[in-house]
Amino acid sequence: MDINATLLGQAITFAILVWFTMKFVWPPLTNMMDERAKRIADGLAAAERGKQDLEQASKRVEEQIRQAKQQATELVMAAEKRANQIIEEAKQAAKVEGEKIITDARAEIGQEVQRAKEALRAQVADITVAGAEKILRREIDAAKHADLLASIKAEL
Amino acid sequence: MAGNATDYIKHHLTHATVPHDGGFWAINIDTFSVSLVLGFIFLFVFTRVAKTFSMENPGRLQLFIEMIVEMVANQVKDVFHAKSAVIAPLALTIFVWVFLMNTMDLLPVDLLPYIAQLIGEHVFGADPHHVYLRVVPSADVNATFAMSLSVMFCIIGFSIKAKGLGGYIHELFSAPFGPKVGPINFVFQIIELLAKPISLALRLFGNMYAGELIFILIALLPFWAQWLLGAPWAIFHILIITLQAFVFMMLTIVYLSLAVEDH
Numbered sequence: 001m002d003i004n005a006t007l008l009g010q011a012i013t014f015a016i017l018v019w020f021t022m023k024f025v026w027p028p029l030t031n032m033m034d035e036r037a038k039r040i041a042d043g044l045a046a047a048e049r050g051k052q053d054l055e056q057a058s059k060r061v062e063e064q065i066r067q068a069k070q071q072a073t074e075l076v077m078a079a080e081k082r083a084n085q086i087i088e089e090a091k092q093a094a095k096v097e098g099e100k101i102i103t104d105a106r107a108e109i110g111q112e113v114q115r116a117k118e119a120l121r122a123q124v125a126d127i128t129v130a131g132a133e134k135i136l137r138r139e140i141d142a143a144k145h146a147d148l149l150a151s152i153k154a155e156l
Numbered sequence: 157m158a159g160n161a162t163d164y165i166k167h168h169l170t171h172a173t174v175p176h177d178g179g180f181w182a183i184n185i186d187t188f189s190v191s192l193v194l195g196f197i198f199l200f201v202f203t204r205v206a207k208t209f210s211m212e213n214p215g216r217l218q219l220f221i222e223m224i225v226e227m228v229a230n231q232v233k234d235v236f237h238a239k240s241a242v243i244a245p246l247a248l249t250i251f252v253w254v255f256l257m258n259t260m261d262l263l264p265v266d267l268l269p270y271i272a273q274l275i276g277e278h279v280f281g282a283d284p285h286h287v288y289l290r291v292v293p294s295a296d297v298n299a300t301f302a303m304s305l306s307v308m309f310c311i312i313g314f315s316i317k318a319k320g321l322g323g324y325i326h327e328l329f330s331a332p333f334g335p336k337v338g339p340i341n342f343v344f345q346i347i348e349l350l351a352k353p354i355s356l357a358l359r360l361f362g363n364m365y366a367g368e369l370i371f372i373l374i375a376l377l378p379f380w381a382q383w384l385l386g387a388p389w390a391i392f393h394i395l396i397i398t399l400q401a402f403v404f405m406m407l408t409i410v411y412l413s414l415a416v417e418d419h
Contacts, residue, residue, distance in 0.1 A: 003298060004173070006184040010191060010293075010302030017195045017253060018306075022245035025199065028206040029225050030244075036211045 125156035161376050168265065168372045170288040171296065172272075184296060191293035194256040198249070224252065231406060236413040238318065243412055246310070250303065251405040257294040258364055258397030262390055265371045294400075295364040297357065304353035307408050311352065311415045318416040352411050356404060363400050367393050 129149065136145070171184040205221045214222065228248045236243055269289040276287035293299040315324045328345045329338040367389075374386045 002171075003301065004180050004182045004184065006182075006187055006296065006298035007302045007305075009183055009188045010299045011306050013188070013192055013195055014249070014253075014303055014306050017199065018242075018246050018249045020199050021202070021249045022242060025202040025206055026225075026245040026248060028209070029202070029221070030229060032206075032209045032211065033222060033225065039211065 121156065125153055128156060129153060164376065165369075165372055167285070167288065168269065169290065169369070171290050172288045184290075184298060186289045186291065187293045187296040187299050190260060190291055191253070191257055191299055194260070194293070195253055198252045198256060202252075224248070228405070232409055235406075235409045236416075238413070238416040240314070240412075240416075242310070243409065246412075247405045247409050250408055251401050254294060254303070254360065254404050255397060255401035257292065257299065258400055260292045261295070261364060261367050261371065261393060261397060263291060265368070265375050290368075292364055292368050294360055295368045297361050300357035300361040301353070303404070304356035307356060307411065308349065308353040310408075311349065311411050314412050314415040352407075356407055360400050360404055363396055367396060 129152070132149075132152070172186040173182045174185050175182055201217075202221060205218050208218075210218065225248065228251060229244060232244045232247055268291045269287075272289040273284040273287045276282040277284045290296065312324075315327070319327060329335065329341050331341060332344065333341050335341075370389055371386070374382055374389065377385065
């Protein structure tokens, strides 16, 4: 256990080691470790934010889907209503048309009947006149009774 | 193994000193060179890790180094509350360097001395009985006192920096008994100041010297019985070398934090 100059040498070595550690070992190591700790913290925060964003986004999506569904339902309902309405209108139109056709037909028939009656009457009158002529030819002079005949014709 | 047990032990406990006859200006080149190599290993590994530091994909070595740095940083943060750029690197250096020096104790006691003897005999043509090598630098008081006295100067330096030269001198004469009995305070303060490096140095030295001595004694047993004591002692010693390195570092931090705080 002799103290000798080794002590001084050791002290110098020690000082150099400490100096070197202080300059080139400790600061870079701790800086980088701190940096990484910060990065990890940031990453975790970002992940948390991402999670929240995702939650919000999925909420929004849900909301949108709900709205879309509602809109679709409304659309379908409106379409059905409109279809019913169209059908109803078509029915109405068809009914009106039908009635019109019927009315027209009736009017035509009426006219036809009228015309037939007219023709019939004329024929009946002719036949009657002809008959009366045949009966009366013997007694009635056509020239004499012309006005009478005409009045009869008009009455028929 | 030398035939004579006493010679063997003595041989193992003799430093390789230059010049041989000793005196104050002699240097124990074994302590000096082994500790220097270990110090360079420490710096090399740590700077390498710092250079190749990977944020995303740290390797095992990097994680191990980070673990040590983190441990030291936490201890410093817990104990030392002032701001200082010196103390954490100082603590790291002490811890790793002392640990490495202590670890030399776990090498087989004859391995490096035997190699040294071979080299000395065949390269330098020396008498192998006069080639000495003690491989555990921390079992040399010079190494432990070199560190503890450096710590003592750091204590003084930190005190002066924190309180100013006048403040520190004032404290030397006024604490702990008040300024009325100045000289007594001074004596106490000097004793306190000196007790710190002495206890630091002798604690580490004593532990490592005793450990080394016991390894040497175990080496004197017949070879088939050595493991019986050698293995448990070596395993136990793993604890001691780590603990002593930690204690030295921890006490350094505590002393320095005391130095910057007011009494």
